[in-house]
Amino acid sequence: MVLNYIWIAFFLLAFIIALCKLLFMGDTEVFPAIMNSTFDTAKTAFEISLGLTGVLSLWLGIMKIGERGGLVNALARALAPIFNHIFPDIPKGHPVTGTMFMNVAANMLGLDNAATPMGLKAMQELQELNPNKDTASNPMIMFLVLNTSGLTLIPMSVLLYRTQLGAAQPTDVFIPILITTTISTIAGLIITSIYQRINLLNRTMILFLLGTCLFIAAGTWGVTMLSRVQIEIFSTTLANVLLFAVIVLFIVSGIVSRINVYETFIEGAKEGFDTAIRIIPYMVAILVAVGVFRASGGMDVLIGAVAWCIEACGGNSDFVGALPTAIMKPLSGSGARGMMIDAMTTYGADSFVGRLACIFQGATDTTFYILAVYFGSVGIRNTRHAVPCGLFADLAGILAAIVIAYIFFG
Numbered sequence: 001m002v003l004n005y006i007w008i009a010f011f012l013l014a015f016i017i018a019l020c021k022l023l024f025m026g027d028t029e030v031f032p033a034i035m036n037s038t039f040d041t042a043k044t045a046f047e048i049s050l051g052l053t054g055v056l057s058l059w060l061g062i063m064k065i066g067e068r069g070g071l072v073n074a075l076a077r078a079l080a081p082i083f084n085h086i087f088p089d090i091p092k093g094h095p096v097t098g099t100m101f102m103n104v105a106a107n108m109l110g111l112d113n114a115a116t117p118m119g120l121k122a123m124q125e126l127q128e129l130n131p132n133k134d135t136a137s138n139p140m141i142m143f144l145v146l147n148t149s150g151l152t153l154i155p156m157s158v159l160l161y162r163t164q165l166g167a168a169q170p171t172d173v174f175i176p177i178l179i180t181t182t183i184s185t186i187a188g189l190i191i192t193s194i195y196q197r198i199n200l201l202n203r204t205m206i207l208f209l210l211g212t213c214l215f216i217a218a219g220t221w222g223v224t225m226l227s228r229v230q231i232e233i234f235s236t237t238l239a240n241v242l243l244f245a246v247i248v249l250f251i252v253s254g255i256v257s258r259i260n261v262y263e264t265f266i267e268g269a270k271e272g273f274d275t276a277i278r279i280i281p282y283m284v285a286i287l288v289a290v291g292v293f294r295a296s297g298g299m300d301v302l303i304g305a306v307a308w309c310i311e312a313c314g315g316n317s318d319f320v321g322a323l324p325t326a327i328m329k330p331l332s333g334s335g336a337r338g339m340m341i342d343a344m345t346t347y348g349a350d351s352f353v354g355r356l357a358c359i360f361q362g363a364t365d366t367t368f369y370i371l372a373v374y375f376g377s378v379g380i381r382n383t384r385h386a387v388p389c390g391l392f393a394d395l396a397g398i399l400a401a402i403v404i405a406y407i408f409f410g
Contacts, residue, residue: 005366006387010289014296022327032294041291045283049276052116059117062250063099064268065261069253070100085205086189087139088198089129095127100143100247100359107365108151118372119147120275120377127378135382136375138196141389142189144374148390149188149397150365151181158362161341167349176355176404177362182213183400184364188393195385226289272358275377284378286368290331299324319402321346321353326360326398330391337361356405363397 018034022028065317066072075098083090083097089343090096099122106115122143130137136144155177162170186209193200200206254261293299322343343357367390375383 007285007289010293010298014292014300017298017301018296030296034292037291037295038288039067041287042284045287046280047101049280049283049285052279053273053276055115056276056405057119058272060121060272060275061119061267062247062270063102063266064271065254065259065264066096066098066250069250069255069257069265071250071253072102073102074098081204082208085200085202086193087142089137090126090139091129094125094129094241095124096129099125100270104146104151107147115147116373117272117375119143121271123374123378124271124275129379134379136380136386140380141384141386142192142196144371144386145188145389145393147184147190147370148367149181149185149372149393150363150366151185152177152362155181155362157295158340158358161337162344162349162358164340165344165349167344167354169350172276172408173355173358173362174331176359176401179404180359180363180397180401184393184397187396188389189393192389195389216253255408278379279373279376282372283369286372288334290335290368294328294335299327302327318352321403322356322360324402325357327359329364330394331369333366333369336366352405352409355409356401359401359405360398361399364394365395367391 014034018030023031072095073093077093080092080097083100084092087100088362103115104120106118120206123140126137126140126143127133130140155174158173158177159170162173175218190200192198251261254264285407303320303323306323307317310317310320325336325339325343328339340357340361344351344354347353349355367387371383371386371390375386
């Protein structure tokens with residue numbers, strides 16, 4: 001229901017803003033721009049969905065081998081102590097636990113091409129446990145929020161863009177991004193737990209969260225010991241080695257279990273094609289709404305209003321130039337990336353605004369895109385508290401990014 005209201009609001013606000021620009025400013029180009037954006041983003045949504053077909057088929061085929069080979073079940077049993085607290089409605093030892101972990105791990109390593117298929121597979125398995133097929137269950141919402149909070153250990157794409165745009169030290173945003181995305185993820189976990197009345201104050205969860213923070217701190221310290229070139233080589237090599245190792249490990253598990261690996265892969269790959277087709281309408285709906293709002297000038301109006309409010313209250317508005325990236329990120333990953341590049345091009349890659357835009361880009365993930373793709377793949381219409389929890393994690397990430405940017409670069 002919340003998503004329905006937001007979707008309607010995008011179109012109504014876009015129409016009102018565009019009409020005002022036409023009547024009071026004589027801007028005759030605004031409505032043609034909106035219509036061009038409508039057709040362009042609809043085409044983009046289809047192309048994205050079509051582009052996912054091959055990747056989905058590959059990874060869902062590999063995951064099917066892991067399921068039949070018993071590797072996913074083994075991983076589920078190993079993670080049961082943690083996941084049983086976060087997802088109490090999932091039966092203990094259920095295979096979906098292993099699939100969810102694979103998705104979370106891929107996200108942490110920045111492996112988007114692997115993370116999305118694994119996430120869609122996990123969502124389909126969660127739907128099988130869902131008693132009300134058109135309404136999001138508690139585990140579905142928790143899983144989605146953990147995805148939208150965007151915990152990433154190696155923000156490789158951000159570092160590469162900073163390198164291309166001439167940053168003196170492209171990796172200087174690494175630690176701020178890591179701190180920010182951790183805060184966003186913890187905030188998402190806490191707010192969703194409050195909604196679902198999950199008690200996180202137990203020995204297992206406290207030790208897990210402390211261990212996670214120590215691991216991130218140790219990884220951060222290790223990365224600071226490397227040069228920029230070494231970081232790029234290490235992160236790229238590590239990600240690809242782990243990714244291919246997963247493929248080989250799943251195939252070996254199938255061989256050990258004496259299953260027909262090839263036929264099992266084909267069976268899973270067919271599911272990938274069906275999933276890609278199902279998400280097309282949801283992708284079109286979200287991307288067209290965002291494109292219309294952006295083409296109308298609604299984003300500029302929003303940023304201007306925020307800047308006016310901050311300055312009226314006597315606050316420091318240096319961060320406002322980077323806000324388009326923060327506001328666009330929950331709506332569109334490519335749009336936010338464009339805003340980040342624009343901020344670095346306009347203000348400089350080593351400027352406060354340029355660095356803050358990079359932190360915004362790495363802090364969270366595209367909430368509405370993930371919501372549309374994941375829930376759309378299983379036909380969920382009632383998202384319950386998924387949107388407010390996801391946006392709360394985004395807001396926590398935005399506020400943390402601003403504070404941390406002032407601490408590091410202000």
